[in-house]
Amino acid sequence: DTGVSQDPRHKITKRGQNVTFRCDPISEHNRLYWYRQTLGQGPEFLTYFQNEAQLEKSRLLSDRFSAERPKGSFSTLEIQRTEQGDSAMYLCASSLGTGTTGANVLTFGAGSRLTVL
Amino acid sequence: AQSVTQLDSHVSVSEGTPVLLRCNYSSSYSPSLFWYVQHPNKGLQLLLKYTSAATLVKGINGFEAEFKKSETSFHLTKPSAHMSDAAEYFCVVSRMEYGNKLVFGAGTILRVKS
Numbered sequence: 549d550t551g552v553s554q555d556p557r558h559k560i561t562k563r564g565q566n567v568t569f570r571c572d573p574i575s576e577h578n579r580l581y582w583y584r585q586t587l588g589q590g591p592e593f594l595t596y597f598q599n600e601a602q603l604e605k606s607r608l609l610s611d612r613f614s615a616e617r618p619k620g621s622f623s624t625l626e627i628q629r630t631e632q633g634d635s636a637m638y639l640c641a642s643s644l645g646t647g648t649t650g651a652n653v654l655t656f657g658a659g660s661r662l663t664v665l
Numbered sequence: 666a667q668s669v670t671q672l673d674s675h676v677s678v679s680e681g682t683p684v685l686l687r688c689n690y691s692s693s694y695s696p697s698l699f700w701y702v703q704h705p706n707k708g709l710q711l712l713l714k715y716t717s718a719a720t721l722v723k724g725i726n727g728f729e730a731e732f733k734k735s736e737t738s739f740h741l742t743k744p745s746a747h748m749s750d751a752a753e754y755f756c757v758v759s760r761m762e763y764g765n766k767l768v769f770g771a772g773t774i775l776r777v778k779s
Contacts (some may be wrong), residue, residue, distance in 0.1 A: 590755050590769030654767060656709040
């Protein structure tokens with residue numbers, strides 16, 4: 549396993565189109581996170597899964613955004629009716645969460661860069 | 666609420682001189698603190714983490730950070746900068762009560778001059 553994989557690495561789309569990003573986490577990791585990073589800012593939390601359950605969603609995740617992790621392995625992030633403000637780098641990360649103990653170290657993928665024209 | 670403030674958006678040093686990247690955090694409880702580095706077109710990489718053990722934390726590539734509760738700081742240092750250290754660095758706080766999600770600072774871009 550070479551780490552967290554994201555696809556596609558780059559996506560250019562026209563406003564109003566739908567886009568979908570895929571994330572393949574490290575295989576033994578039960579937690580999966582999505583973050584968004586815009587120019588000049590640090591990554592911002594969007595949502596996270598423990599196995600197939602989506603446990604938390606940020607207020608940043610409008611109803612045009614939906615994330616799934618159907619079998620507790622890979623995840624998809626879909627953006628419907630894209631807007632120019634959605635242009636950003638979408639980062640996926642995974643970790644091996646063990647209840648509430650210990651520090652949760654996340655391994656990040658290289659990201660999927662979205663440009664909405 | 667928890668947050669981190671990176672005090673410098675850009676830092677420029679000469680190769681071979683010390684590096685200091687400053688970070689202050691706010692958290693109601695004992696946080697976990699991290700430094701991540703992001704090289705262009707690469708994923709975020711963990712440099713080091715603090716989890717309430719030793720206050721001086723050593724990381725990869727010669728970096729270290731000291732947790733100072735009285736100053737609510739977690740500054741990142743390196744004795745001697747290398748050209749390959751040029752990247753963007755993020756100070757990050759995490760709390761288990763929030764599902765361990767990470768809250769990132771705005772980042773500090775480190776430039777290393779030859």
